[in-house]
Amino acid sequence: MNERIVIVGAGHGGFQLAASLRQSGYAGAVILVGDEPGLPYQRPPLSKAYLLDKLPLSELFFRPEDFFSESGIQRVTATAIDIDRKKRRVLLDRGEAVEYDRLVLATGARRRRLPVEGADVDGVHGLATLADADKLKSALRVGCQNAIIIGAGFIGLEFASVANLLGLEVTVVDAASRAMARAVSPAVSAFFEAHHSRQGMKFRFGEGVASIIGSGGRAKGVETSSGQLLSADIIVTGIGVVPNDRLARAAGLEVENGIIVDAQLTTSDPNIFAIGDCCNFLLGSSGARCRLESVQNATDQARLLAARFAKDQFAQYDAVPWFWSDQGSLKLQIAGVSAGCDEFVQVQDVKGLSVLCFRHGVLAAVESINRPADHMAARRLLASTGRRPTSVEAGLKDFDLKRFTIEAAA
Ligand SMILES: Cc1cc2nc3c(=O)[nH]c(=O)nc-3n(C[C@H](O)[C@H](O)[C@H](O)COP(=O)(O)OP(=O)(O)OC[C@H]3O[C@@H](n4cnc5c(N)ncnc54)[C@H](O)[C@@H]3O)c2cc1C
Numbered sequence: 001m002n003e004r005i006v007i008v009g010a011g012h013g014g015f016q017l018a019a020s021l022r023q024s025g026y027a028g029a030v031i032l033v034g035d036e037p038g039l040p041y042q043r044p045p046l047s048k049a050y051l052l053d054k055l056p057l058s059e060l061f062f063r064p065e066d067f068f069s070e071s072g073i074q075r076v077t078a079t080a081i082d083i084d085r086k087k088r089r090v091l092l093d094r095g096e097a098v099e100y101d102r103l104v105l106a107t108g109a110r111r112r113r114l115p116v117e118g119a120d121v122d123g124v125h126g127l128a129t130l131a132d133a134d135k136l137k138s139a140l141r142v143g144c145q146n147a148i149i150i151g152a153g154f155i156g157l158e159f160a161s162v163a164n165l166l167g168l169e170v171t172v173v174d175a176a177s178r179a180m181a182r183a184v185s186p187a188v189s190a191f192f193e194a195h196h197s198r199q200g201m202k203f204r205f206g207e208g209v210a211s212i213i214g215s216g217g218r219a220k221g222v223e224t225s226s227g228q229l230l231s232a233d234i235i236v237t238g239i240g241v242v243p244n245d246r247l248a249r250a251a252g253l254e255v256e257n258g259i260i261v262d263a264q265l266t267t268s269d270p271n272i273f274a275i276g277d278c279c280n281f282l283l284g285s286s287g288a289r290c291r292l293e294s295v296q297n298a299t300d301q302a303r304l305l306a307a308r309f310a311k312d313q314f315a316q317y318d319a320v321p322w323f324w325s326d327q328g329s330l331k332l333q334i335a336g337v338s339a340g341c342d343e344f345v346q347v348q349d350v351k352g353l354s355v356l357c358f359r360h361g362v363l364a365a366v367e368s369i370n371r372p373a374d375h376m377a378a379r380r381l382l383a384s385t386g387r388r389p390t391s392v393e394a395g396l397k398d399f400d401l402k403r404f405t406i407e408a409a410a
Pocket of ligand 1: 013034080106277278325
């Protein structure tokens, strides 16, 4: 087979696609173009074990160097700067062009820049890449005493937990009214806020950052929107990401909050596909569009395309989304998407909390804190076509999600 698949982006989705193509027996050329130096690596540990020095660099890599040569995956370190759809080739910043039969965009998302004065000075960090994590690791270990985290999302709070564990005084500032407000129910926000506060973290919700205060080219603190001056040795921004869809947009593909794909992950060009954080896809059979930032989504989408390219298996993408976040001793696991849910039922014990989230009376997501059995049950339940609990059933005193799932499947 002389076919050539070019994958742009060598992160979770891009790497998984290349590896799955070979696992599925794909015999054509596989060219993996990535703009970061070094071997493809896992991102989640960057804000967790890697930052705490609990995971060596070698374990961040998906596979060692010889995996790529032995599997016949050609790695190209370069930035793709243009797509010539007529000639089916991708132009690289180093001057050459790579021809494709099928092109997969797995370009991920990039950090949203803090739009205030002083945001670019030394001492203001982001956390999206290995290079960012290495910079932060060194900064944390040179006598820092206090940290300000701008943004109480997943990455902000994971970093805050690490800084807290390393003994820094931590203040989290967020314009929203609660933690992880975009992604979790109010009960889960409250659980995390209470836990982190007990560990000594301070929260300032409903307050934005007006500017970064600097001195001699270094950040010294922030001025909040209410005029408060907060000093810090280290400032980390975690105010979300934007999809890397510039290439697709410039090539005339349909783009809106990510690269628009159909149920089989094809863009508006039948020879170009998009997966992972950069793509805007159809969520199951609901017809709703969504863009997710999660390892599961990127890798499941990659596997679906690999089966299509290697074995001509055409399937619609309908995986149940799931996600996790580790913050100190708390593990949050989410199955499904709780955005738009209008009814919440809490199931709690001494170990943790699960929140069953209902949309128009139908169970749509389960958020679990330190309750892995609930999470696994929720994934099975949401993937099945079987009966789901009503909010009344979930609210009964002896309700057990795992037992319900087993009984529903029987
Ligand atoms: C610190 C951190 C912690 C996280 N923790 C979790 C977690 O606990 N659980 C979870 O589910 N998710 C987590 N995520 C999110 C998860 O890592 C992403 O959802 C996942 O990496 C998406 O995979 P992807 O392949 O779409 O993009 P990425 O893995 O981001 O890969 C995209 C790659 O494409 C490259 N690229 C972009 N444009 C070009 C171009 N023009 N040419 C060449 N290369 C290009 C980028 O540099 C990047 O290397 C975390 C993310 C971060 C940053």
